[in-house]
Amino acid sequence: MLNFIVKRLIQIPVVMLVLSLMIVGLTQLLTPEQRAAPYIRSEQQAARLEQIIEQRGLRDPFPVQYGRWLGSTLQGDLGYSKASNQDVIATIKERLPRTIELTILTAIPILLISVWLGTLSALHKDKFIDQFLRVVVVLGYSLPSFVVGILLLAVFYAYLGWLPGSGQLNVVNTFALGDIRTYTGLLTIDAALNGRWDIAWDALQHMILPALTLVIVLSANIIKVMRNNMLEALTSDYVRTARAKGLAPKAVNRKHARRNALLSIVTLGGFLIIGLLGGSLITETIFAFPGVGQWVVQAAVGVDLAAVLGFAMLTAVIVVLVSTVVDILYGVIDPRVRFD
């Protein structure tokens, strides 16, 4: 097992190197003027375009530009992001914990609800509850997250006033944030550890609508897969044998059918978490949630090369780490897939 984990961790720098070569290579398809665009904010500044290109060596050959990037990266400097107006490392340090917080709050309900509803749907095949859930799944599938997000914002914030609007804290609490000591970077937990329960509660409330949006949009797929897996498992030989042995239906459904049906959900769950940790681009943008997703949208729009590369590196680490965890979980659920 340890061997397996070490092997996976060694993959990280290799994946990162290949990715960076590809991305820096791709950007060479852009003109130096296009790559200088993030440094220009007004028509007056555009008058200085040539100096900006010169100063940043944007006309240098590809190996020189890549070498410069690699050199500073190896020294722990991923460059300066124009999209966040700070260093890439500082941006990731600030924003990743926010995204992790939202991921925790989102992924757990999505997985629990989906597994439960998928099972429920399969166990009541073609009955009302199944029909109803199938409609819900189709709706969840077809509604884009920007529609769900704005709809929830309009209803729960603007019309009913039950939940706060966009951002991470209410205005009155934004000033108090400076007094909070950072332990984990997760605002709700840090505020609680500082004894500021009001801020923790405020931050939590601000996450309800973005989390709900993601739950609605992202659950549909997993419910559907869980339902299909469960239906398949319920009609399989081993379940029939278990029933024939006279086991209680609850035990058959839970221990025999559901356990097997969960295998592909682990894989899907891995993808879900990779997606969420990589930032929920649209949801974070709509709710002004300061995670990595919001940052990367701006970076992409503004051709912010340092940010795009930094984000790609981050994603590589996330993908390798999460898929390692998924493989380990596979072994836990299915004894046939063990590494030692």
Place this chain on the structure above:
Amino acid sequence: MKKVAALATLLTLTTALAVAPKDTLVIQESADIPTMDPGVTYDTASGAITENLYETLLTYSGASLTKLEPLLATKWTISNGGKTYTFDLRKGVKFHSGNAMTCADAEYSFERNLVTNSAESGNWFISESLLGTGANANDDKTITWARIDKAVECNNAGQLVFTLPAVDPAFLAKLAYTGQSIVDSKHAAKIGEWSGKEADWKAWVGKDLTNSNLSKQPSGTGAYKFVRKDANAFLATAFDGYWGKKPAIKNIVIQKVSELAARQQAFLKGDADLIEGGGRAVDEEQIKGKPGVVWQDGFPSTSATAFFMNENIKATGLLGSGKLDGKGIPANFFKDANVRRGFSYAFNYDQYIQDVQKGKGKQRTMLLPDTFPGYDAKVNTYTFDAAKAKQFFQRAWGGQVWKNGFVLTANYRAGSVPSQTAMEILKKNIEALNPKFRVNIQAKQWSEMLASSKKGEEAMIVIGWAPDYADPDNFMYTFYSSNGYYFPRNNWKDTQVDKWLEQARNTVNTAERNRLYSLVGKKAYEQAPYILMPAPVGYSFMRDSLVGADQKSFNPMISFSYTGTFWKELSKK
């Protein structure tokens, strides 16, 4: 159901406190703040912050663009035939760090701008005044430390003395620009910025200060002091040690909300006092007339936009056959003034005002904001007149244009609806004049268009200019001089106009300058090097609890464009 009701009540109780508090100004906008270092501030988002954390020697008096009043200076004298400016500085002024402001700080600030003068900054124009060149020491080897040191000095009486190589009538206006704010030299040196000494000046030449230590830890003399900035918000609070009147609003919060719908909802609920809108059409529909909203209209616009007609098109790709054979245009197609006049008469200005500006637009006589000194309202303007356009096209190129027709390819900035609509209006009218006339329009990325137009490779484009400082030279020279910034884009040269513009640059006599600019305006009307786009009429909206922002106090040179005032002049009821 009971559980849901209980949860709802709990949530309502805790969110009821969300409305923007009375001592706090809440602004929501989509963009981030690029920098808080005045040494590189060259955009309105950064300017809106630095102009409130820092102060300049002088500033605009109220809404006036011509009257300047002292701010960190108390008075100034001009001597040596307009080449020496001596400033008395305000006493008892403190920086946010607690350091006292002295003449050394002012000297440091200007020298820092001259030393760094990075490509991203607007320091090229102060360098033009003080060193006679917009370049920095890396690009112009004649710039030495001795020249920088001599340009701005403190005399024995503690006065700040500027020595200019030549007269510059725009010098005082340039000093009012927030990029020329006085920074805390002791604090700056302590946190690792330039020491202010000759020893390390070379290391700072051309350095981009966007992410400088001073940008992260600003210390100015302004009425507001920086508190914190994160991915979500910028916070500032009233500075207790401020030398002037204590501001009425204690806290400033600028929240970053990219989504327009989210900003609108926060504004209509009263959670935000000011928000970045979605353009006139959207704002009039969704904000105007709603409860708690004050809508103000008729603000001046300080940008000038035009169709450029390039008289020396260098890209063969846009010329078609390259001849006047009805399948293309020659590179010097626009060289004939009759072509340019024909195009000027073919643009429907009123339709543009209706379609793009919702009826709130104004035709200008010259490429200079009408509120600027030097603007002459009496200069003639072109109106849409198909018959006259036809007459000029018939005269153009000895009748060849009318007889053979042409195919012109014009590019507009991708994503710019006003530019696209303007192009479509022009295309429709030109093609209606003669079936042999054809205008193809296509979208092009801004960065590419900037580069290609600078090389003279665009045939016809739409570009604008916004002011760095309130002086007509900043527009007139830029657009109309053959030494101006926009010359490579349209290649229109008139020796008489060049002479007038140089004269206007070198005299401090306001009446004479006005006369010269008026002459340029008249000549430009007659020669039609540009098709002048109608200027938009500005508007603003805010919560009705906000006081101190109206048309009388709105100054378009203030970067905080929501109110056109400094934050210290606002209050809430």
